[in-house]
Amino acid sequence: MMLRAVILVAVFGLAMPAWADPAGLTQRRTDLEIESDRLGETRRLIVQVPSSYAAEPGRTYPVFVLTDAIWQFDLVAATLDYHARWGRIPEHLVVGLYNPERNLDLVPAADAGYPGTGGGDAYLAHVTAEVLPLIEARYRTNGVELLFGHSFGGVMTLNQLLTAPEAFDAYIALGASTWVAERILFDRLDEAAMTPMAGRVLYMGVGETDGGATVPDGERFAAELEARDPTGLDWTFEIRPGENHFTNVPEGLHRALGFIYPFADQQGAVVEAGRRGGPAGVRAWFDDRETALGWRFVPQAMELGLAGFQLALAGEEAASHAVFDALEARYPDNVEVVAVRANALAQTQRYEDALAALDRAIALGEAEGHPPSRLAAFRAYRARLVARRAADR
Structure with a gap:
């Protein structure tokens, strides 16, 4: 019956969704600068509006914020476009954060092995108090906001969840270096366990061949999070077979989207x-x-x-x-x-x-x-x- 249905629909007229005009991609993107009082300097952002943004002026959209825009933005934006094209997820307004000193921006405490670390909490304040209000004022958003980070960006994502989970609705942390800064994220788990997280979603994933302590510490972090059972948090942790620290990014992003927006079967x-x-x-x-x-x-x-x-x-x-x-x-x-x-x-x-x-x-x-x-x-x-x-x- 399934094969017959698929064949009949293919013959009689079900079309695949149409691609947005690739030539319009540059028109969908804007580089912004923000004068940050929190950081005392000018910061850059890149924003991509959904393909339907201009044609549907009454429509609002969720916001997808990602770290390390210089090398993650194109992949993440294209993946979101692809899934939205097939109707599996909503179209998102994508916001890329540039992190020229990522050790400083993304790690919340000093680590002697990584010079310049320790500004992560101040950077989170910049994102939540300055970046998000700018985006909400400038664009048509619907109040749903997601945060994505990889490696030290995953540390930032988890730090936000543990310290102020209400800032975002969903969190994606891939290859998170939970071992950095003497495992400060572990120290923050107890306080997080007392914080209501109703309606929040977390996807954590690592590649099984990720080097160093990332896999075992990721497993340990997940076990300790499970033991504390934060109220209302819907979350999962996966070790992806055959993936390493970098190849897990496209794989993990796909898996995360399927967890946040359950579209299987x-x-x-x-x-x-x-x-x-x-x-x-x-x-x-x-x-x-x-x-x-x-x-x-x-x-x-x-x-x-x-x-x-x-x-x-x-x-x-x-x-x-x-x-x-x-x-x-x-x-x-x-x-x-x-x-x-x-x-x-x-x-x-x-x-x-x-x-x-x-x-x-x-x-x-x-x-x-x-x-x-x-x-x-x-x-x-x-x-x-x-x-x-x-x-x-």
Whole structure:
């Protein structure tokens, strides 16, 4: 059944999401300078707005802040764009922090082995009291903010979580050097255990061949965090096979996004809910996920459209309609969701309803400037549906 559904949807019109115009990437990026009272100097930022930012002036976005922009920004921004393109995560406004003296910025206490360390707490104050307010004032943000750091950047990320978790909603710490500065992060675990962390999310990951003490100290830090069980924190720690300190960055970022925005097998879960509980089961699945995850729940339009298609083919038409109703309520301007609904209706010989849905998809696509090739495919499919309707009479 799954193979049949995939083939039918591919034939009858489910398109992959369109790439944003690569030529527009430079127009999406802005270099900023901020005069920092906290640090007593000028600091640089780079900001990339989402691909839909200019076209959707009423829309707001989560903010993704990352350290070490000079070498992390392109990778992180491209990864976020890729997952957003497939509808797995929301589009993010990406903020890159330049750290010309990263030992000073990222490590909260002095370490004799790393000259210049010790300014990490002051730097966090700069980020939370100066950078975030600037971004919130200048751009359309929705109040959800994520912090990403690797290596000493991971130290900064964990330090923020342990000292003022309310500043960000989600934290990603990859290859965090928890051993630095005589394990000061371990010292801060006890205070953190007394701090409510309701709604906060943490992903920690290291590569199994990461050198030095990073892997064993990461395991120890995770064990001590688990023992203290901070109230309300949803977190995980992973050792990624075959990865080292650097190769774990793209791997770990992907894993972190899948933990923060759980997108695995939504299709299978909603098909099962529909088969067991009909339309009420589908609605309950959506409601339960939204209640449990809040801002972290991102319904996967393509996978869930396939789920609606599967349910229709299995004779669960009411459950299929419930899936498409839920998707259209959340994505009222998604042309492809409406087109897949038309496909599902056609497979159950409901030609009049299918044609009405397809006409709605075409009208919506014309209004939104949907790719001409897709509109042509919709019109060609419409002609085939009219012919099928006539043949079946």
